Amino acid sequence: xxxxxxxxxxxxxxxxxxxxxxxxxxxxxxxxxxxxxxxxxxxxxxxxxxxxxxxxxxxxxxxxxxxxxxxxxxxxxxxxxxxxxxxxxxxxxxxxxxxxxxxxxxxxxxxxxxxxxxxxxxxxxxxxxxxxxxxxxxxxxxxxxxxxxxxxxxxxxxxxxxxxxxxxxxxxxxxxxxxxxxxxxxxxxxxxxxxxxxxxxxxxxxxxxxxxxxxxxxxxxxxxxxxxxxxxxxxxxxxxxxxxxxxxxxxxxxxxxxxxxxxxxxxxxxxxxxxxxxxxxxxxxxxxxxxxxxxxxxxxxxxxxxxxxxxxxxxxxxxxxxxxxxxxxxxxxxxxxxxxxxxxxxxxxxxxxxx
Amino acid sequence: xxxxxxxxxxxxxxxxxxxxxxxxxxxxxxxxxxxxxxxxxxxxxxxxxxxxxxxxxxxxxxxxxxxxxxxxxxxxxxxxxxx
Numbered sequence: 001x002x003x004x005x006x007x008x009x010x011x012x013x014x015x016x017x018x019x020x021x022x023x024x025x026x027x028x029x030x031x032x033x034x035x036x037x038x039x040x041x042x043x044x045x046x047x048x049x050x051x052x053x054x055x056x057x058x059x060x061x062x063x064x065x066x067x068x069x070x071x072x073x074x075x076x077x078x079x080x081x082x083x084x085x086x087x088x089x090x091x092x093x094x095x096x097x098x099x100x101x102x103x104x105x106x107x108x109x110x111x112x113x114x115x116x117x118x119x120x121x122x123x124x125x126x127x128x129x130x131x132x133x134x135x136x137x138x139x140x141x142x143x144x145x146x147x148x149x150x151x152x153x154x155x156x157x158x159x160x161x162x163x164x165x166x167x168x169x170x171x172x173x174x175x176x177x178x179x180x181x182x183x184x185x186x187x188x189x190x191x192x193x194x195x196x197x198x199x200x201x202x203x204x205x206x207x208x209x210x211x212x213x214x215x216x217x218x219x220x221x222x223x224x225x226x227x228x229x230x231x232x233x234x235x236x237x238x239x240x241x242x243x244x245x246x247x248x249x250x251x252x253x254x255x256x257x258x259x260x261x262x263x264x265x266x267x268x269x270x271x272x273x274x275x276x277x278x279x280x281x282x283x284x285x286x287x288x289x290x291x292x293x294x295x296x297x298x299x300x301x302x303x304x305x306x307x308x309x310x311x312x313x314x315x316x317x318x319x320x321x322x323x324x325x326x327x328x329x330x331x332x333x334x335x336x337x338x339x340x341x342x343x344x345x346x347x348x349x350x351x352x353x354x355x
Numbered sequence: 356x357x358x359x360x361x362x363x364x365x366x367x368x369x370x371x372x373x374x375x376x377x378x379x380x381x382x383x384x385x386x387x388x389x390x391x392x393x394x395x396x397x398x399x400x401x402x403x404x405x406x407x408x409x410x411x412x413x414x415x416x417x418x419x420x421x422x423x424x425x426x427x428x429x430x431x432x433x434x435x436x437x438x
Contacts, residue, residue, distance in 0.1 A: 005372055007383045053372040055383045081367065083378045105363065105380040143363035143380045171363060172380060 001287045003277055005053030010060055010243040010254055017062040018091045020123040022350035023149050023191055024183040025255060031246040039069040043076040045244055048272035050080035060087040071100040078102035090133030091126050098136050106137045107145040113160035123353060134168035145172040151191040158204040173216055177223035181255040186352040192342035198226045225335050228327030230307025237285035250275045252282055255310050259319050285309050290320060294328045358426055358435050359399030366395055377434055384434060393425055397435050
């Protein structure tokens, strides 16, 4: 198999974040500020990525604005011809700050359609800062994506969330059901929407997509656990994307270090090119040879790509089995049990909160 | 028909890959040479006939019907807007 060059890189510049969202997919063991790559460390990562064929860099975190050297880091991307996408909570994104950044596109997170709901999920009050951030992005003429992670406590507000995105001047709106890793996995019972909620949201999204067509692009990420169709992991393990964590770990997907037997490589010790092409971790689930039944003989194997390796591990302890989200997985009853628990309402605050 | 790139999309040559890419927010599309040379002319000012005659200066045997078909295909993938 010829290994393709990567197209995109998620650069998690820091785990530090002003928000404390219950659905955060950052690892439960957050990287401390003192372990973060230096400015020069990141600049050499961007240079290596560009040389490898990466075209698009997603500057993310945590909150990337927490890095004081973000102007230098974004400039380093632009110098190397990389398209830069700033993924931000919007906290601290003033007109002045944005003017100093070399970014091509901004993705702004929104937690709910009203200040109270947003405060409940993120344990912070950032409503006005987000509205202001959207304004400065549009004032600079940059394309804006509003991203909303959906869960039990905001999924009934999709109509108002769409209206909010329109008011913010969004060019794109991403409505993505929660994916259960890191902190979100710990809070799964509190976050999981009921089947009826998902059905209702699906219908609202369909209507909104039709109404917004030609004005706002609506990207909807269905909840794989509910639909029974797994998500094609990263469009293929080691095929299009790589993630670099705040400390320089290089991962095939943002959460792959939850797999305990994966040998995680680091840019401080091995060149990015060698990690992409030669490392055991990037080759582990490349292509389809690793697949077992029912994936191996499934007509959808090149569509779903076996689903998510990390979810397979989390449900079964074996990362090489079919994603239990899949309706054809022999482990599907494990998912049904989790969904069944979600039908019984869970109130109160979330059990776990990241710092 | 006056085709133009979707809002906030841009064509970039990627030297490391030796490929033309269409850069969009949160998405990159790898283009083949034919698609790239046609999209490079979709500036919202040139009509189909003008695009075809530009292409004829560089390539032999360009047919308007084929260019139109290619553009409709690209529009179906939302890589260009026809208007």
